[in-house]
Amino acid sequence: MAERETLVQQNTVYQGPIFSVSQQKVQLTNGKYAQRDVVRHVPAIAVLALSDDNHIILEKQYRATIGDFIFEIPAGKLDERDFDQPEHAVRRELNEELRMSAGIIEHITGFYETVGFSDAYMHLYLARQLQPVAPSDQLARDFGESLDIIELSFDDMQLLFEQGKINDQKTLTAFLYWSYIRG
CATH class of the missing domain: 3.90.79.10 (Nucleoside Triphosphate Pyrophosphohydrolase)
Known part of the structure; x- marks a missing residue:
């Protein structure tokens, strides 16, 4: 079954006029942590x-x-x-x-x-x-x-x-x- 991750921490590492980049620390359902790099882009x-x-x-x-x-x-x-x-x-x-x-x-x-x-x-x-x-x-x-x-x-x-x-x-x-x- 697909399970939701829990966002623990988020840090913007780049902010530009069209997009930004965030690094996220997430907790998985098994209790371990992972990093997600996320690009936020305007529609x-x-x-x-x-x-x-x-x-x-x-x-x-x-x-x-x-x-x-x-x-x-x-x-x-x-x-x-x-x-x-x-x-x-x-x-x-x-x-x-x-x-x-x-x-x-x-x-x-x-x-x-x-x-x-x-x-x-x-x-x-x-x-x-x-x-x-x-x-x-x-x-x-x-x-x-x-x-x-x-x-x-x-x-x-x-x-x-x-x-x-x-x-x-x-x-x-x-x-x-x-x-x-x-x-």
């Missing part, structure tokens, strides 16, 4: 942006964490403007990253990204009826953000999936959902 959103029922818009960008380029759906962290209305972040990220707005935004699901060490939670949305944002209304991209915008058909996306080239968790989840709603 985030990700967007399955469909230009039509058969086409997705992805980003290709370099990620220092993996030292390579990756295909991703648009995403971003929530800030103080968004905690009660994550859809605000959806609209902002679509503008900043894709230079698009959406006529329809629907919440799909939410999930913990890496429960083995982090409480990072992501809300996944579907955006349809995309329209370009006028240059005068475009929001600035995050500092250092460099990306290519790619539109792919469902068949092309499925091929990338089968080749193991879609390996970002939020993008995999979005693709599986898209596959599901296509029947």
